[in-house]
Amino acid sequence: MDLHQKLYCETTGCRMAYVVKEIIKTLRKRFDEEGIELTIEQFFILNILDNEDGLILQELADTLDRDKSAMVRHIDGLEQNHFVTRVTDEEDKRRKLLLLTKPGMKVLEKARQVDQQVDEEVNSTVENIDMDKFEDALTKMYKFLTSK
Structure with a gap:
């Protein structure tokens, strides 16, 4: 059974959404x-912080298009596990910067390896396609989509 038959999906966006979900x-x-x-959300957060160290909570929420209260819950969990601090x-004492810690880097690296393995497995199922x-x-x- 193909994606269209199973999901009754007619559009690229709908099909992509189901693939991403899986x-x-x-x-x-x-x-x-x-x-x-x-x-998965925490994995995204750690990836962002690894590339943009020193974000504040609102900037992170804006990047992920999430409300601030949801981000607080994720950051609290990451902080409890000592992955983020x-x-x-120093320039504005009212602001709290989010920084990736050494344990955070370690778990991120392990998660990235798993992500890479899954990526390779998924990509290997697609024959004759130019990945670039x-x-x-x-x-x-x-x-x-983001220019609008």
């Missing part, structure tokens, strides 16, 4: 099997 489900399962104590901004062209198409779609 990838996330697979990552959750693999994280659990590997003893990685991260939710909040430090006072596929990624370029996804980038163009993303830029179009």
Whole structure:
């Protein structure tokens, strides 16, 4: 049974949403099997903080398009596991910067390895496709959608 028959999906966006949902489900399962104590959302957060160290909570919420209260719950969990710390901004004492810790880097690296394995497995199922062209198409779609 193909995706259209099973999901009654007619559009690229709908089909992509189902594929993404299954990838996330697979990552959750693999994280659990590997003893990685991260939710998928926390994995995204750690990736962002690794690339943009020193964000404040509102900037992170804006990046992930989540409300601030939901982000607080994720950050609290990451902080309890010592993966993230909040430090006072030297330039503005009212601001708390979010920083990735050494244990956070360690768990992120382990999660990235699992993510890479899943990515390779998924990509290996697609024959005769130029991954560079596929990624370029996804980038163009993303830029179009975010330019509005």
